[in-house]
Amino acid sequence: MPKKAIVLYSGGLDSTTCMAIARAEGFKPYAISFSYGQRHSVELDLAKANASAMGAEEHLVVDFDYRKIGGSALTGDIAVPKDGVGNDIPVTYVPARNTVFLSFALGWGEVIGAHDIFIGVNALDYSGYPDCRPEYIAAFEKMANLATRAGVEGTGRFLIHTPLIDLTKAEIIRKGLSLGVNYARTHSCYDPAPDGAACGLCDSCRLRLKGFAEAGLQDPASYMKR
Amino acid sequence: MPKKAIVLYSGGLDSTTCMAIARAEGFKPYAISFSYGQRHSVELDLAKANASAMGAEEHLVVDFDYRKIGGSALTGDIAVPKDGVGNDIPVTYVPARNTVFLSFALGWGEVIGAHDIFIGVNALDYSGYPDCRPEYIAAFEKMANLATRAGVEGTGRFLIHTPLIDLTKAEIIRKGLSLGVNYARTHSCYDPAPDGAACGLCDSCRLRLKGFAEAGLQDPASYMKR
Numbered sequence: 001m002p003k004k005a006i007v008l009y010s011g012g013l014d015s016t017t018c019m020a021i022a023r024a025e026g027f028k029p030y031a032i033s034f035s036y037g038q039r040h041s042v043e044l045d046l047a048k049a050n051a052s053a054m055g056a057e058e059h060l061v062v063d064f065d066y067r068k069i070g071g072s073a074l075t076g077d078i079a080v081p082k083d084g085v086g087n088d089i090p091v092t093y094v095p096a097r098n099t100v101f102l103s104f105a106l107g108w109g110e111v112i113g114a115h116d117i118f119i120g121v122n123a124l125d126y127s128g129y130p131d132c133r134p135e136y137i138a139a140f141e142k143m144a145n146l147a148t149r150a151g152v153e154g155t156g157r158f159l160i161h162t163p164l165i166d167l168t169k170a171e172i173i174r175k176g177l178s179l180g181v182n183y184a185r186t187h188s189c190y191d192p193a194p195d196g197a198a199c200g201l202c203d204s205c206r207l208r209l210k211g212f213a214e215a216g217l218q219d220p221a222s223y224m225k226r
Numbered sequence: 227m228p229k230k231a232i233v234l235y236s237g238g239l240d241s242t243t244c245m246a247i248a249r250a251e252g253f254k255p256y257a258i259s260f261s262y263g264q265r266h267s268v269e270l271d272l273a274k275a276n277a278s279a280m281g282a283e284e285h286l287v288v289d290f291d292y293r294k295i296g297g298s299a300l301t302g303d304i305a306v307p308k309d310g311v312g313n314d315i316p317v318t319y320v321p322a323r324n325t326v327f328l329s330f331a332l333g334w335g336e337v338i339g340a341h342d343i344f345i346g347v348n349a350l351d352y353s354g355y356p357d358c359r360p361e362y363i364a365a366f367e368k369m370a371n372l373a374t375r376a377g378v379e380g381t382g383r384f385l386i387h388t389p390l391i392d393l394t395k396a397e398i399i400r401k402g403l404s405l406g407v408n409y410a411r412t413h414s415c416y417d418p419a420p421d422g423a424a425c426g427l428c429d430s431c432r433l434r435l436k437g438f439a440e441a442g443l444q445d446p447a448s449y450m451k452r
């Protein structure tokens with residue numbers, strides 16, 4: 001029987017590729033998404049519509065309002081920057097977001113007996129978020145095994161899988177295509193139009209477009225007309 | 227100016243004592259509570275009513291439905307055991323709960339510039355939860371400093387304070403009383419009556435009553451008549 005895995009699934013390019021990889025590695029993916037007050041809820045709508053087609057056995061959506069925490073362009077009143085990817089941690093960084101997401105994944109994993117957790121973080125073509133780095137992931141994994149029944153009772157060991165961490169965006173796209181991912185059904189923009197069209201200018205759009213260009217491909221997502 | 231500290235505050239005996247200790251150590255407490263679908267919501271109501279009187283500068287209540295995750299007597303349909311404190315991890319253990327709570331605390335702390343986080347875990351008179359042990363707390367702290375901007379930019383270091391971890395329940399109560407805590411306004415029961423009266427039989431009530439008895443004191447909380 002295939003092993004269950006939790007997959008953090010936003011409906012974006014990276015997490016959708018990550019789900020395809022989990023499946024290709026023989027896991028049964030249990031997708032978890034978060035409705036946390038993000039301004040780009042188009043992504044979540046796509047995640048809900050496509051989870052099953054993308055191979056999820058189940059799809060859990062956890063709701064909470066991270067706007068109460070604030071501190072980010074993705075949840076607050078700060079504008080999303082559109083002038084290119086810089087070297088500092090940008091205002092789109094959401095404080096402790098991956099830690100909150102992975103914690104819920106850990107709880108669900110413990111309940112359903114899934115000790116493998118996939119997260120599509122990437123430390124190469126990325127925005128410089130601290131919680132996308134390998135040393136952070138290793139520390140979370142260590143903590144996870146001390147936090148839980150499985151770790152104490154020796155009935156399993158949690159593994160955080162980051163299959164995209166060392167890949168360029170172009171490599172991620174090629175990998176996903178080889179596994180049958182339909183990128184027309186993924187969304188990455190931080191600040192989409194009401195009809196869901198991507199802005200083409202935020203860090204996330206720029207990294208995505210650069211990835212498709214480097215892979216010699218056309219991005220099938222829809223972008224705002226200019 | 228006093229430093230800000232985040233205090234995980236459930237409205238129970240331990241977390242209320244913890245807030246008093248944070249204040250006594252010179253911190254300005256920012257209390258965070260969680261409405262997560264717990265069956266003992268009396269505790270949360272008390273937390274909301276008393277946070278300010280107990281010394282909190284602000285009180286943030288984060289809502290999410292952990293019943294979707296399940297796996298615990300505190301959130302699910304499993305009955306709360308009333309036959310005494312055992313040696314195994316009991317069914318009242320909520321998978322990854324402290325990790326989820328601390329993660330939200332970390333996010334809020336990063337936003338408001340509070341690098342000190344207080345949590346009233348106790349590894350002596352406790353129910354045997356894996357996420358109350360010192361080795362877990364140390365691993366969370368390490369992860370927290372890799373997860374965040376402050377850790378990367380060197381602008382602060384998160385510290386998880388666990389002032390109750392080595393104390394007996396009686397010592398916690400004596401400490402709280404010396405700091406002016408009014409325990410009549412705290413609640414600990416896992417399965418209270420609709421009017422808020424504590425059951426007196428769940429692990430949490432047993433540990434609390436034992437604590438007051440060992441301290442040679444009467445618990446001022448209200449218990450169900452038998």
